Amino acid sequence: MNISNIDIIKSSGEKVKFSLEKLRASLKRSGADEHVVNQILDKVHDELYQGISTKEIYNRAFALLKKNKSHFASKYKLKKAIYELGPTGFPFERFVSAILDYSGYKTEVGTILQGKCVSHEIDVIAHKNSEATLIECKFHSDQGPNCNVKIPLYINSRYLDVKANWTKTSKDKASLTEGWVVTNTRFTQDALEYGNCCGLYLLSWDYPKNNGLKDRIDRLGLYPITVSTLLTQREKQFLLSRSVVLSRELINDKFYLDHLGVSETRKKKILDEISQLCSS
Structure with missing residues (x-):
């Protein structure tokens, strides 16, 4: 069977060609050695068929990793584990806060701040070096939706309203320097373009490249x-x-x-x- 001609179905319903190298990379990311990775690839290869879902491929690879060593399987299921923080977004906010705490920030979760026009509940406020960052977390409990341009548009307007009143509300005289949007899924291209244009820092599952959510989690061991x-x-x-x-x-x-x-x-x-x- 020529596996390069195998169509697989993503969770969004999109049909794409199967990539052995993508599966290999995700398995190696779990920490499994070359021998284990090759064994799993061989078994998954034998079970491929036209129209197989990415979920079926994931479940098979996960079961084989778990049979080998459970912590390999734990690392492999990271993306799914983030979805399992739901159904509400609050555990995800706490999770983002914890990652920042381990990165040298001091954080507050669920703070009400008065803007120039209205008050806002801010998911996470992060302090470092006399600077403050406002962070909004957009959590999705399933793999379908990505964050479109409406999200950074809305968050930027809230950030600007709080910033306009910051000197009156800040308790420690820290400078408000940045607004972030953090999501466990991905941003659409127009969302990225708007965020970069207006100065919002965008953090998603795999963005920025080599410094996305998954990279930070792996680097810090904060699962x-x-x-x-x-x-x-x-x-x-x-x-x-x-x-x-x-x-x-x-x-x-x-x-x-x-x-x-x-x-x-x-x-x-x-x-x-x-x-x-x-x-x-």
């Missing part, structure tokens, strides 16, 4: 609790409700696992998976 392949959905939701958003937070807050009634044997497996993931 959401939802990447775990060993925690149940109910356990993940319980932890999120207790503001345990990062996997590494569970290492210090392991008493939550006791509260959930997790056995000592299973607790050790969960914590080993997280330790290997965060240090990989």
Whole structure:
């Protein structure tokens, strides 16, 4: 079978040609070695057919990685794990805040600020070096929608309204220097063009190149609790409700696992998976 002629169906319904190299790159990103990656590619190759969905390919590759080592599978499912932070956007806001905290910022989540015209609830305010950044998070709980130009247009108008009244509302005399829009999906081309033109900083799953959300998460080892392949959905939701958003937070807050009634044997497996993931 010539795999370059295989059409696969994306979650959006779009039909594209299967790329072995894209699958190879995503598998290598999990930390699996060349031998494991090649084994999985061979098995997926044998199961390809015209019109197979990207979800089917992902599920097969995920199952094979999990069979090998669970922390490889955890890293591989990162994008899906971000969607699982939903259905509301609040855990995603906490997640973005945590990434910035580990990057040297001091952050506040869900602050009300008075603009020149109206008041605004700001998802995240980040402080660093006497400068403040206003950050709006646009979370999608499924893979369909991207952020179109209406999003940065709206956020920029809010940013300008707050900026016009900043000197009256700022408590620490920090300068308001930048507005950000962060999404777990992608920006359309016109959204990128508008954001770059008006001076908004745009951060998405894979933008800016080599410094998108996935790159920052991998670089800092800041994986959401939802990447775990060993925690149940109910356990993940319980932890999120207790503001345990990062996997590494569970290492210090392991008493939550006791509260959930997790056995000592299973607790050790969960914590080993997280330790290997965060240090990989």
